[in-house]
Amino acid sequence: MRLGQNTRLMLSAAAVLSVSNMTFAQTAPTPVLPIVRGDYRLATYGETIDKLVADFIEKHKLPGLSMAIVQAPYIPRSAGYGKTSLDLDELASTKTMWNIGPVTQAFTAVAVMQLKEAGKLDLSDPISRHVPGLPAAWQRITILQLMQHSSGIADYRARLDDAKQYKPTELLDLVRAEPLRFKSGTQVALSATDAALLALAIEHASGMPYREFVRRHQIDPMHLDSTMFADEFAAKAKIDRPASHPGDNQHSRFKAEEPFINPVEPATGYRIVGGQAMPVPPEASSNLFGFGDLWSSAEDISKWDIGLAGSALVKELVDRDVIYMPTKLANGTVVPAMLGWEFTHHPGFMEVKGDSPGFSSYLSRFTASDELVCVTLLTNKEGVDLTVLARQIAQAYKSNLGPGVDQAQMVVQESKYGPAETILRIRNALTEAKVPVFATVDHAANAQGVDLQLRPTTVITFGNPKVGTKLMDKTQAIGLDLPLRMLVWEDARGRTWVGYSNLDTLAARYGIEDSATIAAMSMFMDGVARRAANVYAY
Structure with missing residues (x-):
């Protein structure tokens, strides 16, 4: 059902007021001296780093x-x-x-490029040139596709037993029989198996163990x-x-x-x-x-x-x-x-x-x-x-x-995607969690309806009435800030941000002492924001 202009404007104004109550009304930044390189005054919104x-x-x-x-x-x-x-x-x-967990991949990427510069491998090499005995579906996957995580090979981590020590080939055996999750080069999905294959390729191309190569060419030279x-x-x-x-x-x-x-x-x-x-x-x-x-x-x-x-x-x-560059897939994505x-x-x-x-x-x-x-x-x-x-x-x-917002009031992170894709990802995450969306207010569209211009700014309202009712039963005043909302906006630099009310601050404002419920809600909101803003699901 399409909303009439007056209805849309009323909803827009109400959403702005509500978001203001949650995040901005009490966060007008106090004037501070500009921070310059080497300045000892390091703080954001009055909070020091420590x-x-x-x-x-x-x-x-x-x-x-x-x-x-x-x-x-x-x-x-x-x-x-x-x-x-x-x-x-x-x-x-x-x-x-x-x-350092997945940061290790950055060292692996450097090792690959070092061997590429030494002429010992090429990014277009099929992995089978460096790692023998692979399943037929893996053999034509290239070094570059492994670096892009566009191989489609299943991630062995779901099958790991932390109490057991695996050899690299045994890690591959954990997923060797599984079909590709998608056709190689058409999508991106994080897979530790991709990194293991790259490490084995590094061993073949260098003639030494992966860890020894990283030590000789990164750890030792950088002291x-x-x-x-x-x-x-x-x-x-x-x-x-x-x-x-x-x-x-x-x-x-x-x-x-x-x-x-x-x-x-x-x-x-x-x-x-x-x-x-x-x-x-x-x-x-x-x-x-x-x-x-x-x-x-x-x-x-x-x-x-x-x-x-x-x-x-x-x-x-x-x-x-x-x-340093984003992945460009064969279909142009x-x-x-x-x-x-x-x-x-x-x-x-x-x-x-x-x-x-x-x-x-x-x-x-x-x-x-x-x-x-x-x-x-x-x-x-x-x-x-x-x-x-x-x-x-x-x-x-x-x-x-940063986003120019006091994160004590509004939790914010930058999305890797534009506003439209970020909003779609939020809605998909909510659908998977079976959380209903009650309203979506597109402030930019509303502004255009009255001949004004506004960068993309959208509020998505959603929630679980069982949880919200539980909180309102303690203090009905919190109903002004429920259901929950997530704000997606594009700033003047073209960056897309995802933000939601800091629920710890919100709970303190209304005297809510149900820390377990607030923690669960915060975890859920954080999960939705992470899912929307990031490429990889860790």
Whole structure:
């Protein structure tokens, strides 16, 4: 049913008022001095970086977190927060090693391009040229399609047993008999199997183990002393980690032995099982061959990232562009992703993120010459999305790197897609979750109806009456901000943002003390936003 102009305008005005109540009415930015390169005044909407991190750790109940910031060619900020072990007296530090999960793919991509520059493989090579004995459906898939995650090969991670150690060929065996999910080169879907095949191709082309090649050509030349694979811990880590510290702490050895001063230590990863944080053995990461098996510190990742920005790792600009550019499929479709990296409409912005057994990781790069800010965040809890926190931190360094919204009031992340596609993805996510959409208000269309211009701005209203009624039964006033809404808009720079009311702030405003319901609603909203804004489903 089409709405008449007056009805549409009334709905539009009501939606704007409602969104204002949720997000903007109390967030008029206080005047601040401009942040310039090297300025010590680092805050966004009055929140310092340390406060942002501390609040995030508390909200998500993280054991520890490590952060490093690049303003090329410097790393002006590197810090650890909390503990890397809930059982041992080990603090997050600048040298703490965390499993970096899918960020490992970025190292794999660099290794491929290094071998391409050495003339030892070509991106058009079929994978069967480097890896023998593959299923017929895999043999014509190219190196480039594996890098694009456009192979269609099933992801072996769904079949992994973390208690078991797999050889690379055994990882392939987990999905060898499964049909392709789609015709190669026609779609994009994240698959750890793609990265494993690339790592095996690297071994064939280089004549050495994948991990040795990465060490020789990336870790050692960049002097990444806190970067290694789990099977190297015993040989390279400085600390002998006993099972416990009865009566004494091995860290007392720093008084007499220099290697124990600010030591290189691997963090313990945790997974929530039955509401409890359960440690995950570091060996579990070794199964993510070429995809998530590397361990590093946030500072080392930042140093490596500076090297990647120039010719220290990949010599030719045209080859670096292969890593930095969105995927163009054979049918002309452009997908804003490449081997773990995802790209938004912010010029020169790229990010790689995800989780692995016991850990979550995030790396972003603002590569425009007038920005050159990179944010690395690593934590030892699985399943934590660090995207919003990282963008807040970047915004503290330069205000126009973020959405220009106080995220204490409105949770926002940038979409990889345009407004129309982002809205469609939100609706698809809601349909799959069987959550009804009550209304969609297109403010730009309403503006056009009265001969005004407005960039794309759309509010989608949806919700579960059972949940909303439960909250309104405690205080009916919250009905002004229910059902839930998600706002999609395009800013003056052509960036698309997805935002929704910060439900913790909303609950505090109305005195709602049902933290479990608010947490569940926040998790749902976050999931919908993540699904809409990102290429990969981690």
